[in-house]
Amino acid sequence: MKRTSILQFRTANCKNCYKCIRNCPVKAIRVENQQAQIIEDQCILCEKCTSVCPQHAKVEHDDIPDIQKEIAAGKKVIASVHPAYLVRYGWNSVHLLEEKLQKMGFWKVFDAAQGAAMMKQEYTRILEAQYQQKMMISSNCPVVVRLIEKKYPHLTEYLAPVCSAMQMHAQYLRKQYPDAVLVYVSPCISVMSELKERQAQMDYVITFRELSNWMDDMPQQQEQGKLPEEVYLSRMTAVSGGLIQAMQPVEGQKYLSVDGMDQCREILKELQTGEYQDYFIEMNACANGCIGGPYSQKREKKLLDALIAIRQISMPEGRPDYQKDYHMEMPDITTRRFIPEESYPEKAITREQVTHVLQEMGKYTREDELNCGACGYDTCRAKAVAVIQGKAEVSMCIPYMREKQEDYANIIINAMPGLLVTVDYQLNIVQLNKAAKDLFDISRKKHLLGKQLNEIMDDYAMVNMIAFDREIEQDCVYLEEQRRYIERVITNDRKNKLILCIMKDVTKEKERQKKQRRAQADAVQMADKLAEEQLKIVHEIASLLGETAADTKVAIEELKQTIQQDVE
Numbered sequence: 187m188k189r190t191s192i193l194q195f196r197t198a199n200c201k202n203c204y205k206c207i208r209n210c211p212v213k214a215i216r217v218e219n220q221q222a223q224i225i226e227d228q229c230i231l232c233e234k235c236t237s238v239c240p241q242h243a244k245v246e247h248d249d250i251p252d253i254q255k256e257i258a259a260g261k262k263v264i265a266s267v268h269p270a271y272l273v274r275y276g277w278n279s280v281h282l283l284e285e286k287l288q289k290m291g292f293w294k295v296f297d298a299a300q301g302a303a304m305m306k307q308e309y310t311r312i313l314e315a316q317y318q319q320k321m322m323i324s325s326n327c328p329v330v331v332r333l334i335e336k337k338y339p340h341l342t343e344y345l346a347p348v349c350s351a352m353q354m355h356a357q358y359l360r361k362q363y364p365d366a367v368l369v370y371v372s373p374c375i376s377v378m379s380e381l382k383e384r385q386a387q388m389d390y391v392i393t394f395r396e397l398s399n400w401m402d403d404m405p406q407q408q409e410q411g412k413l414p415e416e417v418y419l420s421r422m423t424a425v426s427g428g429l430i431q432a433m434q435p436v437e438g439q440k441y442l443s444v445d446g447m448d449q450c451r452e453i454l455k456e457l458q459t460g461e462y463q464d465y466f467i468e469m470n471a472c473a474n475g476c477i478g479g480p481y482s483q484k485r486e487k488k489l490l491d492a493l494i495a496i497r498q499i500s501m502p503e504g505r506p507d508y509q510k511d512y513h514m515e516m517p518d519i520t521t522r523r524f525i526p527e528e529s530y531p532e533k534a535i536t537r538e539q540v541t542h543v544l545q546e547m548g549k550y551t552r553e554d555e556l557n558c559g560a561c562g563y564d565t566c567r568a569k570a571v572a573v574i575q576g577k578a579e580v581s582m583c584i585p586y587m588r589e590k591q592e593d594y595a596n597i598i599i600n601a602m603p604g605l606l607v608t609v610d611y612q613l614n615i616v617q618l619n620k621a622a623k624d625l626f627d628i629s630r631k632k633h634l635l636g637k638q639l640n641e642i643m644d645d646y647a648m649v650n651m652i653a654f655d656r657e658i659e660q661d662c663v664y665l666e667e668q669r670r671y672i673e674r675v676i677t678n679d680r681k682n683k684l685i686l687c688i689m690k691d692v693t694k695e696k697e698r699q700k701k702q703r704r705a706q707a708d709a710v711q712m713a714d715k716l717a718e719e720q721l722k723i724v725h726e727i728a729s730l731l732g733e734t735a736a737d738t739k740v741a742i743e744e745l746k747q748t749i750q751q752d753v754e
Contacts (some may be wrong), residue, residue, distance in 0.1 A: 191247065193231060193377045195222050198243035204582060206235035207562025211447050212337055213566045215562075218576045225577070230332040231376040232447060232471055233480045246375055249390040250400055257291035264363060265292050266355045266388070267544045269299040269421040270476045272499060273492040274373065274394045286401060293366065301355025302326075302513035303420040306433045308348045308519065313436045313466060321457070322466045324429060326350045328376035329471035330450060331524065338454045339526030347522045351423060352377050356387035357517040371397055373479035374472070385524070419511040423501040425493060426475035429468045431501070434508055440465045446473040535574050543570040560584040605672070607690040611652055611668040613639045616684070625668060625691070626733075643672070648685050651678050662692065671696040713746050 195206075198221075203329040206222050211259055214228035215235060222243070224235070238243035251475050257263050265287055267280065275283065280311065284295035313322070325331050325345045334341050349357070352370050369390045370377060378391045392400075422428030427443035435441070442465050444453050450469050472478040477492055501507060544566060549555050554567040561582040565571040572578035581587055599606055608617035615634050618626065626634055626642045639645045647659045659676040673690045 191226060191245075192222075192375055193229065193233065193236065193247075194224050194226075194245045195236070195239070195243045196245045197221060198239075198241035201240065202582070202584070203240060204242065204560065204562035205238045206410065207578075208559065209234040209238045210562075211451060212333070213563070213572065213577070217579055217582060220579075220581075222552055225260075228336060230336060231331075231374075231379055232327050232329045232375075233374060234447070237480055241533075245379075246393075247378060248396065249369075249392055250396055253369055253390050253392070254291075256725040262293040262363065262366040263291065263369060264359060265295045265369050265371055266298045266301070266352070266359065267295060268295060268351075268373055268424070268476060269302065269496075270373045270424040270479065271371070271394070272421065272424070272495060273394060273477045290401065292369075292709050294363075296355070296359065297418070297421070298351055298355050298370070299418050299420040299423065300512045300514055301351040301353070301358065302423040302429075302432070303418070304354040304358065304514050304516055305351045306420060306423070306429060307516065308354075309346060309429070309466075310433050310436065312346065312348065313439055313701045319463075320344065321463050322346050324348075324466075324468045325522065325524070326429065327470050329374075329447075330469045332376070333450065333471070335524055337451075337529050338458075341457060342453060342526040343523040344457075345524050347437060347524075349519060349522050350377070350380060352388060353380060353383070353522075354389075354517075354519070357519065358514055361517050371474045375480075376471075380549075417499060417502060417507070417510045419500050419506055419508060421496060424472070424476045425496050426470045426478075427468060428475060428496070428500070430466070432511070441468070442466070443468045445470040445475055445478075447471050535571055539574050540567060540570045543573045543580065545710065546573075546580045547583045548589060556585055558585060565640075605691070606691070607639070607642075607687045609639050609648065609685045609687070611683045611685070613645055613648060613685075615639055615642075622689070625665075647674070647676055648687070651676060651685065657679075659660070669693070710746070710750055717743075717746060 200220050200222060202220070204217075207217070209211065211232060211234065212228060212230055214225045214230070216223045222235075222239075231391070233244075255265065265707065267283060271280070271283060278385055280295060284292075287295050289647045297691055309324070316322075321344050323330070323334070323341070323344045323346065324697070325348055329348065330346060334345060352372070356368055357368070359366065367390070368388045369392060370388045371392055372392055375391070375393055379428045381388060381391065419432050426445035430441045430443055444450055444467060450471060453467070453469070460753075470476070472480075474489065474493070477489075477496065501510075544550075544555070547566065549566055555644050557565045561569050561578065561584065563572060563578070566583075569583065571580055599617075602619055602621065605622040605625060606617070606619040607615060607622050609615050611631060615637055618634060623634075634642065639648065644663050647661055650656070651659055655678070657678050660674065661676075662671060662673045670691055671693045673692050675688045677686045677688075679686060
């Protein structure tokens with residue numbers, strides 16, 4: 187059966203948060219053109235990245251359309267449901283789920299704890315056969331298996347050659363119902379990776395989330411107790427340490443349970459010393475086991491209630507009763523094999539390459555390497571290596587990009603021909619561009635940042651703007667100390683609680699206007715004098731000619747008013 191990618195990101199509006207990289211335990215994510223992409227051959231399907239993505243950019247393989255076609259074609263479709271359903275849906279009986287699924291077209295529904303019962307029986311058999319001969323790591327969690335195969339390939343020899351609960355149940359169901367279509371309902375998508383193994387007998391895998399979306403009018407907790415469920419010990423495999431509790435102990439064998447990705451990775455690193463040969467280690471990638479899986483976390487029960495509920499339907503007396511369990515006829519099982527993926531060949535990375543990338547990110551000294559982790563990588567050097575490998579971009583360095591933007595902004599601001607002064611709402615100076623510093627600092631011979639604005643110019647307009655929440659003001663002030671006239675455009679940056687004052691030195695223009703006004707005033711004075719002299723002459727002429735001087739006086743007054751209007 188040809189399958190598409192199990193897990194990928196769809197194109198999304200990435201916000202440069204890099205949460206996916208930061209949470210990916212194996213850094214199997216490539217960022218290209220500011221878009222995150224999962225590197226499939228390195229991914230262990232833990233789903234940490236998609237769980238934390240604020241854009242909900244997950245795209246996963248969806249088998250539901252194909253299953254619906256099988257049902258429509260009249261096929262006998264059987265569902266094998268992981269025992270974590272007891273927590274996910276809040277039911278204490280698989281029969282309630284069976285009723286719902288049968289209405290949707292499923293033929294039969296089985297608790298996959300049946301497969302877990304066969305699986306734990308096989309673990310016990312192997313431990314008895316090779317008692318303390320070498321360390322053994324459980325292989326039921328597909329995420330742990332992929333983690334070891336890809337990142338700790340030398341430890342694959344310690345993985346138990348035992349089929350997972352899904353594979354065990356599939357082989358059993360295939361023998362009982364050879365013509366049926368088998369569907370596994372899982373708390374995570376990682377089991378999809380097992381479908382490619384030769385031991386796989388399951389046809390399809392869907393998650394609890396997909397099943398919930400498929401079902402209409404999901405029964406709620408009030409249906410609990412209608413059909414009391416029998417006790418089956420193997421349901422304990424849904425929680426961390428449950429496999430060990432469900433197994434009959436081999437006398438003298440040492441057992442250890444580990445859960446959570448961070449702890450699993452730490453333990454796997456420590457196991458390289460070879461000092462723990464006599465341990466059987468149960469590993470679960472999710473904290474608390476499968477009930478902590480990506481699609482079990484949205485559960486009907488609180489965590490404590492969920493843990494109690496699992497115990498009550500697995501070992502109500504508080505201790506394992508190995509008789510109260512599924513006792514299945516073991517199918518003919520083939521030995522499971524694991525393929526260590528030795529480090530894929532990559533070109534050796536030189537110190538010079540790392541140094542070059544670090545310098546591209548503005549890291550010239552060890553002190554420059556902040557190792558802040560904002561890019562998703564633990565150290566600046568790890569990020570540099572990822573850039574060389576083509577998995578990351580230089581622009582992912584947040585401090586570097588912020589510094590670069592600030593430098594670029596400062597270049598633009600300082601290149602402004604006008605003056606810029608920025609103050610906060612307490613009227614403290616927080617920024618001056620070069621032109622403003624040249625005007626104010628040189629005359630005062632002191633640093634002005636952090637000082638009150640009224641030390642360099644009148645701040646009444648700013649006070650008024652803040653008090654009345656105005657957006658923009660314009661005025662012109664005279665700086666007595668600098669002997670400058672300044673036109674100001676004042677804007678209110680409410681978001682950042684800043685006042686931006688953009689100014690222009692208009693001293694030359696004001697001086698030119700003053701000279702023009704003086705010249706006009708002189709012209710008026712000369713007009714008055716000329717008018718007075720002319721009136722004398724006019725009166726003399728009028729007396730000689732016998733004419734009144736009224737018309738002449740009116741004309742002179744009109745001339746005077748015209749000159750004064752020009753002055754104004």
